[in-house]
Amino acid sequence: MKYYLVLFVVALLSIQIAVAQSRPYNVVFDLTTKDSVSQQSVIRWINLISKNNADAKLEVVMYGQGLDLVTKGKSIVADDVTKLAQNKNVSFAVCDIAMKHQNVDKSQLLPGVTTVPDGIYEIITKQGEGWGYIKVTH
């Protein structure tokens, strides 16, 4: 009996500790603009955050006009994207629905860029898992 009680206390405490502990640096960036300042900003932020926080998990979700960031011949930060995409804690995820709507093929994406079935659902799922949310604009 005592064993179960201890188990309950541990379970309760673990919930409270999970809530109280310092927040992990997990961020989903929402990019829907082709604006060059926004492209450069999100790359600068990701470079800085991953440099200063080795465990930070960062994902850029692109839909609407945001696809340019990772499209060959359109991205103004192609080298940075290609390099950052090799970092296992950084991902660039393009919305499949937006790709179809805009007739963009996977072969047009920079190396290492991934796709997700639905960009908006990807973002709200991350939010639901406790990731921070940043809309990229300027």
Add this chain to the structure above:
Amino acid sequence: MKYYLVLFVVALLSIQIAVAQSRPYNVVFDLTTKDSVSQQSVIRWINLISKNNADAKLEVVMYGQGLDLVTKGKSIVADDVTKLAQNKNVSFAVCDIAMKHQNVDKSQLLPGVTTVPDGIYEIITKQGEGWGYIKVTH
């Protein structure tokens, strides 16, 4: 005694299951721009999401310059708004404070459009209830 213990275990598990289960497709869209691309984008997204996810709950909250989306004579997607507003899982909610500030009367809003006392509080309340949040810009 044993009964209470079982009750506690069930209660604890139910909390964990609630956290772990797949996220419902509930989204509050924050619209503060009169930009035509943003108007068209949010309507396209809502059409697609509600078509692909019958249970998705979607709400567009408008304040600042976002009121044009649902204002007669200003909306460039008036037919879509009127049609979507009939869907019980889709709502277009205009901030009362913004309406007063901009001298917009309820009679100027498209059919089916609703109002909320405070647009920002509406948004953060939805966020607090676990809805996803998407800022509409481009």
Add this chain to the structure above:
Amino acid sequence: MKYYLVLFVVALLSIQIAVAQSRPYNVVFDLTTKDSVSQQSVIRWINLISKNNADAKLEVVMYGQGLDLVTKGKSIVADDVTKLAQNKNVSFAVCDIAMKHQNVDKSQLLPGVTTVPDGIYEIITKQGEGWGYIKVTH
């Protein structure tokens, strides 16, 4: 033994009550634009919210091009910022990293404006603490 059981019930109930109670009016505003309409909007919203909700906690986090709001000689709402910054429930927090990147010194900030080590981490920390999140654009 009974004492512990009561304790568990209270703990469980307190978690559920915390989730169910009405959401406090806590908002972190994310400002990355120097746009004048956005500067005026966020100030108007803060004035209204703090007037209508005495307990509302409001914070504007500035990085990217958002620093103009609180920079001497650049802000178009300098008087409002200076006045609002005296309210203990309102804060204007500039990202240290952005200040260094843009060669902005603390002496250039309006009176009462504070700084945070990392603007994005400040925002996602507030989100993690249950604050609402509003991206300021138009």
